Amino acid sequence: MLNRRKFFTAAGGVIAASTLLERPHIVEAVPKAATELGKVKIRDVKTASVRLSYYNAHLVKIITDSGLYGLGEAFNRSGVVDHINGIKRQIIGQDPLQVDYLWHKMMDAGIGQGSRSGSLTGAISGIETALWDLAGKILNVPVYVLLGGKFRDKLLIYHDTGSPNTVAPKPWVQEAKRSKAYGFKAMKFDLNRFRGERWNRTLSSQDMKAWVKILEAIRAELGPDFPLGVDLHWAYNTREAMRFVQMVEHLNLWFLEDPMPPENADAFARLTAVSKVPIATGENLFTRQTFRPYIEKQACDIIQPDTQKCGGLLEMKRIADWADLYYINMLCHNMCSPVGTIAAGHACMSIRSFVALESDSVELPYWQDIIKRDGPIYKNGYLEIPNKPGLGIELNEEVCRKHLGKGSGFFD
Numbered sequence: 026m027l028n029r030r031k032f033f034t035a036a037g038g039v040i041a042a043s044t045l046l047e048r049p050h051i052v053e054a055v056p057k058a059a060t061e062l063g064k065v066k067i068r069d070v071k072t073a074s075v076r077l078s079y080y081n082a083h084l085v086k087i088i089t090d091s092g093l094y095g096l097g098e099a100f101n102r103s104g105v106v107d108h109i110n111g112i113k114r115q116i117i118g119q120d121p122l123q124v125d126y127l128w129h130k131m132m133d134a135g136i137g138q139g140s141r142s143g144s145l146t147g148a149i150s151g152i153e154t155a156l157w158d159l160a161g162k163i164l165n166v167p168v169y170v171l172l173g174g175k176f177r178d179k180l181l182i183y184h185d186t187g188s189p190n191t192v193a194p195k196p197w198v199q200e201a202k203r204s205k206a207y208g209f210k211a212m213k214f215d216l217n218r219f220r221g222e223r224w225n226r227t228l229s230s231q232d233m234k235a236w237v238k239i240l241e242a243i244r245a246e247l248g249p250d251f252p253l254g255v256d257l258h259w260a261y262n263t264r265e266a267m268r269f270v271q272m273v274e275h276l277n278l279w280f281l282e283d284p285m286p287p288e289n290a291d292a293f294a295r296l297t298a299v300s301k302v303p304i305a306t307g308e309n310l311f312t313r314q315t316f317r318p319y320i321e322k323q324a325c326d327i328i329q330p331d332t333q334k335c336g337g338l339l340e341m342k343r344i345a346d347w348a349d350l351y352y353i354n355m356l357c358h359n360m361c362s363p364v365g366t367i368a369a370g371h372a373c374m375s376i377r378s379f380v381a382l383e384s385d386s387v388e389l390p391y392w393q394d395i396i397k398r399d400g401p402i403y404k405n406g407y408l409e410i411p412n413k414p415g416l417g418i419e420l421n422e423e424v425c426r427k428h429l430g431k432g433s434g435f436f437d
């Protein structure tokens with residue numbers, strides 16, 4: 026333990042004494058940083074791809090010369106592991122406490138390969154997450170403390186439900202019941218599976234009426250106030266989206282996600298200005314640069330970054346804090362193992378405008394067992410973040426090894 030005199034010397038008067046005395050975890054962090062800075066060096070970055078439902082969770086492990094390691098998860102699509110192996114040389118030999126510096130080093134080194142978007146950003150996001158885990162372990166604080174501290178004690182989870190292969194409402198209601206049985210207190214349904222015309226971004230009145238019937242049945246099951254979102258997966262044009270939001274005005278939808286393709290902020294701004302249903306978008310945007318027009322034009326009501334895709338934990342916080350200047354709230358898109366989910370959760374704890382975090386794969390029988398745990402990961406529809414150093418999680422090696430993706434080793 027540190028006495029007060031030593032502490033004030035170490036802190037250098039940067040942080041007000043009253044704040045520190047109210048928050049003893051910060052008191053512990055500051056002098057520890059002074060002693061640990063520059064002492065740990067990154068030796069290597071390795072991956073293990075664990076099979077989930079129809080994609081692999083690309084887990085990232087940063088190995089150091091101190092014996093400590095950092096764990097993260099990169100975005101789940103192809104090419105990401107190759108990108109991690111290519112970009113890791115930018116951080117080998119470096120001090121893992123320099124998280125944002127190393128992030129910029131990787132992003133700049135990867136410009137020619139597309140580091141501002143796509144799989145390379147997903148790869149860098151996973152490395153960045155593992156750097157935070159490592160920094161938290163070195164400094165002996167949870168990652169959310171490093172990101173500025175917490176605004177809440179637990180995170181609302183919204184369940185991305187299954188999408189029955191029918192326009193008959195009953196199976197959709199069954200999905201809502203199943204989701205409620207898991208304990209979820211918020212959910213969203215993917216509704217764009219059925220449409221007569223695939224290519225011209227239109228939707229027949231008949232299809233649209235069928236969807237409204239599905240949503241009416243789900244709403245009747247869940248009650249008038251249950252948070253119920255709809256995802257249209259980028260399928261329609263602006264006018265069709267305007268028509269749809271008018272047809273569902275009576276359903277008190279929580280949000281409508283991605284009714285149009287994700288590239289045109291002006292089109293989204295046009296829809297958002299007239300829609301009584303809150304419009305959400307962002308899972309296919311990368312870094313502050315591609316979020317910029319959506320925020321500056323107030324082209325959505327809810328920004329929806331994916332932590333492991335948009336650039337990582339700090340980049341998501343920067344995006345959300347910027348959107349908050351326009352009073353745009355944040356939903357956190359998420360398609361991860363418990364590693365990426367809890368990592369995203371640390372960032373969500375530290376973001377003022379956070380609303381809810383997505384659950385994608387909890388139905389998978391071994392999803393929760395990818396990490397060691399005492400009880401269920403979600404409790405009554407909420408996620409509680411471990412109050413331990415770093416991300417506060419450990420992998421269950423036996424389960425991970427049993428479900429490795431094709432051709433993947435376990436951090437070999």
Ligand SMILES: [Mg+2]
Pocket residue numbers: 256258282283308
């Ligand atoms: Mg979506």
